[in-house]
Amino acid sequence: MQALLHFDLASFLDSLVSLATAFVLGSIIGYERQYRQRTAGLRTNTLVAVSAAVFVDMAYRLNGAAGATQVAAYVVSGVGFLGAGTIMKEGLNVRGLNTAATLWGSAAVGACAGADLVAEALLAAIFVLASNTLLRPLVNSINRRPIDDRASEVTYQLCLVVRSDQQKQVLDLLETALAEASYPVGDLEVEPFGEDAVEIKATLLSTSVESAQLERIVAQLSGENHVRQAFWNLSTTE
Structure with missing residues (x-):
């Protein structure tokens, strides 16, 4: 009521x-x-x-x-x-x-x-x-415009697939290659990949990264016997 x-x-x-x-x-x-x-x-x-x-x-x-x-x-x-x-x-x-x-x-x-x-x-x-x-x-x-590496705020990720027992050697090679290019690593992840391999993911937060130079680093690492796959990708979405 x-x-x-x-x-x-x-x-x-x-x-x-x-x-x-x-x-x-x-x-x-x-x-x-x-x-x-x-x-x-x-x-x-x-x-x-x-x-x-x-x-x-x-x-x-x-x-x-x-x-x-x-x-x-x-x-x-x-x-x-x-x-x-x-x-x-x-x-x-x-x-x-x-x-x-x-x-x-x-x-x-x-x-x-x-x-x-x-x-x-x-x-x-x-x-x-x-x-x-x-x-x-x-x-x-x-x-639709091409990405300007220096003008855009992008996040790069460099990925390597290597044998599990060669992980330490490849990490050393990766750190050396990025240090020579003055690319600081914002984050580093290592995840299992198959039965006998791991995937190393290095996230680069620097806005001064150049795609061409990153391609050269990938080509250099791909030539190493310990590396099975090497590639990179980027994101412009926050």
Whole structure:
């Protein structure tokens, strides 16, 4: 009976407008993500927007603007954990950062709607959509340009496959070759490779690495009897 006693039609309609706004705008953002087959699609972005609106609207009704402000801060933190689940690391490449950022955008849209800032929610949704659509041709154009080793912030990884019993000798050769080129090693990993081999992965964090010089190092190491395979790759994704 307490629910009936505290029922306020005006407040209920206000909440309905807030949640409907979050639902519609979150669905629009989610549709764009679903159309591009992203990890977080239509339902996820809609749920994030509506949930954020529910929490902020509830806090606003219980404790006014102060309560809405406090809950909005928790929404930001909570969505950060949710977005972290969409980020995947594949070798040196990281995927899902844009999806995680879009979820934050959907939460911001929902929070605005929950705080009765409908116009601001619409404006936020427009900018989130613009970031994912209007900037896409520019991103594709930049990505199609050849990589300038000195101008781009890239991470290089030099990989060697060697016999297990020759690991120490090859490590010495690798360190010598990189030291002569003044390429400091940021990280060094040794993993099993088959039954009698290991794979040595040296990550170079220097932005002064030149592809041509790295090719010469790979060719030099490939000529060693202890080395079965030698190659390198790079990543420009942070």
